[in-house]
Amino acid sequence: VSAPPPAIILVRPQLAENIGTAARAMLNCGLTDLRLVKPRPTMPHPRAIAACSGADSVIESARIFASVEEAAADLDHLYATTARARDQLKPVVTARQAAIEFRNYAASGERVGYLFGPERTGLENEELLLADALVSVPLNPKFSSLNLAQAVLLLAYEWRMAGDATAPRRSEESKEGRASKQEQAEFFKRLEAELDACGFLRNTHMRPTMVQNIRNIFLRGGLMKHEVRTLHGVLTGLTQRPHAPRPKAKAPASAADKPPRSRRVPSR
């Protein structure tokens, strides 16, 4: 049962560009039912089409009405967006709460819609007469005026999020997947053996803490199988230098600083 998304009703929109960018924001969030009450631009206006960046279908199927009453006639619930507090006893809901309520209504087969006023003047009181609630987006109180398309985006986005099941944090794992604890332990033991061999872990008192710290660096983010292979290669590269450039005969001092390692064993 996929709930029908809200209708977006733009009342007396003044700029064709804003109708276009609002349509784009709608389609970004899966909304397609655009209704225009007395739009100033003749629709479909070419600048609205240009501004919608590919959401042409939303512009082309937009319906024009002469009043809010006609535009909302088939809806069961109508929430109006308004930045200004008004002397009206309507409940005020956040955009997030409105989305939750609309999802609930829609799940019962009830039709829902949002009402947006003109760019500069907002909705008239007469245009709010059928609204069940006012939607207010909690923004910076010192700078709260949103562009029309930005307001449409936030409400449409909250609708989408209210029905979204995307995992909040996920790892894009390679097909091989994560390194097992055995693979991790093998790498750690080899690393610690090399660090014992080079004298880095010579302080036996500090050794357990050092080992712990080093392991935690790698454990914190988790390791993939192919990353453990890369780390084995890094270790081989640093300790056995199988591909290090040969010292040049003409620079013996430099060659003495970095002698080629004599211990050469096959890398893993």
Added chain:
Amino acid sequence: VSAPPPAIILVRPQLAENIGTAARAMLNCGLTDLRLVKPRPTMPHPRAIAACSGADSVIESARIFASVEEAAADLDHLYATTARARDQLKPVVTARQAAIEFRNYAASGERVGYLFGPERTGLENEELLLADALVSVPLNPKFSSLNLAQAVLLLAYEWRMAGDATAPRRSEESKEGRASKQEQAEFFKRLEAELDACGFLRNTHMRPTMVQNIRNIFLRGGLMKHEVRTLHGVLTGLTQRPHAPRPKAKAPASAADKPPRSRRVPSR
């Protein structure tokens, strides 16, 4: 302890208008730290100022950098926005989850920032080398491309919402407040007495259900003190017609249809 908001880093932005509308979206959500890496427009560009609709301070204090590394140097956490899946093993978080994580970091005094790529091409892999995670906004998979300022808005909005304590649904009550149960009961009893008197509740079998239904109409939305006074006035107006126009002598038939009520008592 108010957490410092995220820095917004725009990498190679191409259009001055987008820098302006992004600045507006930032300030809408209380963000002010704008950083530009190799912007194409010479800043502060007049079209950026025009498009920011009053967020001039954000544009004027924006800092310009030559690389992502320099722009992010003072940050502790950097999340990159990208629409495209990449062959990189970075965790992918939703915009909402990113905001929660950033709030946690910021509460510990750690500095956070979001990285945005150029309008058409997005971020290069080299520009992602310092990013801890990728942010993905769950949108319509068939139409997911957001305008730069819209993307900035959604991330900034989620940051704001993650720290917002606005009641999800509230009533703008008048100073007098809600009608008490006693005031409600008095109105209901008066209404039911009038409905008994006029014969509407004559069916004694149905009467309890009718009374219940009528009360629920009013109880569902709650009633304020001044609304109960209005309803008493409505009842007086309908039953006692104290202000009804007098029937005209020249139209006796019509006057007979709607005789003035003889029972006149003072309205409440």
